Amino acid sequence: MNEIPGDLLFLKSHEWARNEGNGRVTVGISDHAQGLLGDLVYVELPNVGDDVKAGEAAAVVESVKAASDVYSPVTGKVVAVNNDLADKPETINEDAYGEGWIFVVEAEEPDQLKELLAPDDYAELLEDDDH
Structure with missing residues (x-):
């Protein structure tokens, strides 16, 4: 398993969030999630302004196995999307925590980030799933 970056927070559903400061939060799926899905073939992005x-669905990733x-x-407005994923969804497989980001939200309530899992807690969740 790849290292889990220390600057990320996680949902139990395997999304990651990076607090960019200035109220913006970059969102992607964890390396663990992309590994479970397998080769990604399509990403349905939200629209800027959405x-x-x-806790609600904002995008969809599809692999040869499943759609997720x-x-x-966080609650807020989408201010950026990773349009490169339209042509190269496999970027998420290759670099889930970097170039494979999916969208950026301008958070209405940045305090919602406090409810997410720290990297160590997320790693523990994955270990529990493996047993």
Whole structure:
């Protein structure tokens, strides 16, 4: 398993959130999640300007095996999407925590980030899943 970056927070549903400061939160799926899904073939991105709610689906990633919703960790407005994923969804497989980011939310309530899992807690969740 790849190292889990220490600057990320996680949902139990395997999305990661990076607090960029200035109220913005970058969102992607964990390396563990992309590994479970397998080779990604399509990403349905939200639109810039879309309102998203914490814990609700904001995007979809599809692999040859399955489609999976991507949930927003915070409530707010989508201010950026990773359009490169339209042509190269496998970027998420290759670099889940970097170039494979999916969207950025301008958070209405940045305190919602406090409800997410720290990297160590997420690693523990994955260990529990493996047993």
